[in-house]
Amino acid sequence: MSAALQAIRGMNDVLPDDMALWRSFGAIVEAWLERCGYRAIRMPLVENTALFRRAIGEATDIVEKEMYSWRDELNAEELTLRPEGTASCVRAAIEHSLIYDGPKRLWYGGPMYRHERPQKGRYREFYQYGAEAFGYAGPDVDAELIVMCARLWPELGLQGIRLELNTIGSAEERARHRTDLVKYLEANEAKLDADAKRRLHTNPLRVLDSKTPMVQEVVAKAPLLMAYLGADSLAHFEGLKKLLSAAGVEFTLNARLVRGLDYYNLTVFEWISDALGAQGTVCGGGRYDGLFAQLGGKSTPGVGFAMGCERLVALMKDSGKAPAARKPDAYVVHQGEGALEVAFTLADALRSAGHAVVLNAGGGSFKSQMKKADASGATLALIVGEDEVRAGEISVKALRSTGEQRRIGRQSMIEEFAATLQRIKA
């Protein structure tokens, strides 16, 4: 065993028993995104490292220590496995001039990579669905994205997911606030712990998150960002809140919600579940009006969210409403002279007619084949033995209900099979 290769730490196999739930989750989410007017886009998993450094910000945890980056010596390029989707999506929009004829709503899904220590709900490879709206400056799209999520949770059979909301203003407003905040914190540096002191110069907004009581005391009297917001920022926030209220979507204001990526401005939000342990954020997003320009494109407003599939699937699993895997309509048992050929053709024809059919492979006695038929969950067992081959017939046995068994002719097999299946299932 020790010599056996294992999956990379924090990167998980999803086994067949769980795939039914994953696929049902994906089908619901994708249908919902399309229904809301978002169009699918797919970006590469690998991008130039510079894209993420510029988009996410040098001082963020992601860029500082969580990226899978390497130098591709073949082309002398610095590459990175994407830690999130927004940067790639904006890059693609700029590269292909997607918004030359007006704003666009887009969605994507797929794996993201962050080199963090794995724990419940946090993995090094994790799947996200993301939605991004490019070219809309007003709070209407912010509200749309948030309300969309509010409607999705019940569709997934989930409840108890709450919304936290904040506005972090414009870059200029934040800069002014930041200057004053740093000044204030420096004046009180003696009361800060080591962690807060470190963040003071790298990411002062994060000091507000400190859980140390003494730091909390200092933070309580720190200048509030809200006081630095101009009329436009406040109006945007008010507009958003109004639309959320009109939609009946409840939220709590969280002035400390700042998010870990530098590109956000104005609206930031998180959907949070308390049923997931320490990693409760199930969906997070916000506005990023400066990102297009920052990445070298024409200045264009943007807003979006990303939702964590592992976390949502975990909630669905806990809810106990996981969909059952599709069971085969029939399992074909065969033995004796000429039976394999008949069984093989039979399975092939039924599959072409749209039925889910498993053909016994690997031999085995009638008994063991019947056991496998039962274990497969199939509605019917189709039995092809020497008698049937001679008579030009097939035995059909109902496995789930009565256990009745009868013979059908090979000529009318497809019609009779379909009729039997329908009758048994009814």
Place this chain on the structure above:
RNA sequence: GUGGCCGUAGCUCAAUGGUAGAGUCCCGGAUUGUGAUUCCGGUUGUUGUGGGUUCGAGUCCCAUCGGUCACCCCA
């Protein structure tokens, strides 16, 4: 990156420092070619790995790897 807990059969777990077990799963059988119940029988292992203490280690000690949860941060 730091810390707590845990590594025994495919899975879930037992085993006062003294011969490694149970349930489940899987396979075979209970008179001819019939499942799910029942009965009988059978295979499961370098006890994560490497050292050390001991007459003797699954058990105690050290290291290492892995898992898990938490911190940090976030999806």
